[in-house]
Amino acid sequence: MNRNSISTTQLAKICGVSQGTVDRALNNRKGINKLTKEKVLAAAKEYGYRPNVQGRGPLKRKMQSIGIVLPDLRDNYLVDFADKLEKAAALKGFSTVIMFSAEKSEKETECLLSLYHMGVDGIVFVPVNSGEDFEKFLWSLDLPVITLKNNLKTIPFIENINAPNGASFLDTDTAVKVTSEYIIDGKPILDTVENQLT
Numbered sequence: 682m683n684r685n686s687i688s689t690t691q692l693a694k695i696c697g698v699s700q701g702t703v704d705r706a707l708n709n710r711k712g713i714n715k716l717t718k719e720k721v722l723a724a725a726k727e728y729g730y731r732p733n734v735q736g737r738g739p740l741k742r743k744m745q746s747i748g749i750v751l752p753d754l755r756d757n758y759l760v761d762f763a764d765k766l767e768k769a770a771a772l773k774g775f776s777t778v779i780m781f782s783a784e785k786s787e788k789e790t791e792c793l794l795s796l797y798h799m800g801v802d803g804i805v806f807v808p809v810n811s812g813e814d815f816e817k818f819l820w821s822l823d824l825p826v827i828t829l830k831n832n833l834k835t836i837p838f839i840e841n842i843n844a845p846n847g848a849s850f851l852d853t854d855t856a857v858k859v860t861s862e863y864i865i866d867g868k869p870i871l872d873t874v875e876n877q878l879t
Contacts, residue, residue, distance in 0.1 A: 689703045689704060689707070689730075689794060690791055691728075692721065692724055692725060692728070692730060695724050695728070696717075696720055696721050696724050698717060698720075698721065699787075699790065700787075700790045700791060700794050701790060701794075701814075701815075701818035701821070702717060702721065703721055704794055704797075704818075704821070705718070705821060706718040706721035706722055706725075707721065707722070707725060707730070710821050711821075712817050712821065745774055745775045745776065745802060746770075746775055746776045746777060746778055746799070746800075746801045746802060747766065747770050747775055747776075747777050747778070747801060747802060747803055747804070747805065747860075747861075747864055747865070748777075748778050748780070748792075748793075748796030748797075748799070748801035748803070748804040748805070748806075749763055749766065749777055749778065749779045749780070749804070749805055749806065750779075750780050750781070750782055750789060750792045750793060750796070750804065750805075750806035750807070751763065751779065751780075751781055751782070751806070751807060752781065752782055752783065752784045752807055752809070753781055753783060753784070754781075758853065759807065759829075761853045762829070762853045762856055762857060763777070763779055765853050765854065765857045766805070766857045766860060766861065769857050769858075769861045770861060770865065773861065773865050775802070775865060778796060778799060778801060780792040780795065780796065782806070782807075782809055784809050785809065786809050786810045789806070789808070789809045789810055790810065790815075790818070792806075793806070793818075793819070793822070797822050797824065801824070802824070802825070802864060802865070803824050803825035803826065803827070803863070803864030803865075804822075804824060804825075804826045804827075804864075805826075805827050805828070805829065805860050805864070806826075806828060806829070807828065807829045807830060808828050808830070808832040808833055808836075810832075811832045811833060815833070816833050816834065816835050816836060819833070819836055820835070825863055825864045825867075827839060827859075827860055827863055827864065829856065837863065839851055839855075839856045839859050839860065
């Protein structure tokens with residue numbers, strides 16, 4: 682059956698699997714059952730799936746961008762962070778691409794994969810998903826990924842673990858500095874605010 686090209690989101694629904702599983706199958710990554718992989722590849726062929734021509738490839742280095750995934754625009758801290766990161770990135774010749782998860786797990790994964798296929802150089806986000814499988818998915822992207830709170834065990838994060846009154850975020854200027862240095866400059870990130878500020 683020859684149909685118009687479909688998205689990875691549609692493929693995931695057809696096969697009854699996550700977008701991360703579809704991505705692993707299409708890109709021959711580890712962490713996927715052989716039968717599931719065959720099922721996804723067969724569906725991709727049947728439905729005429731074609732990869733994004735602007736995805737991973739030579740265009741990536743030319744794009745020079747940072748992907749940002751936020752829940753929404755209701756949090757003033759996150760709005761300020763995104764605004765300052767856009768300005769800091771521009772000074773280094775980078776742009777930013779902002780997407781919104783609406784605090785939904787499936788939407789978050791869709792945003793992350795969209796940014797990956799756009800060829801961003803790194804991603805910063807406020808995680809909705811959690812767990813070992815999600816962390817494996819993030820590592821499979823082979824990109825610098827950093828989160829704005831510590832929901833994940835193995836992914837670098839920016840969080841003020843000693844902040845008073847239950848606050849957890851670093852001030853936006855420091856968070857932007859750490860994010861841009863990690864994604865753009867390739868500097869390592871440490872887990873505690875004391876280390877980040879010294």
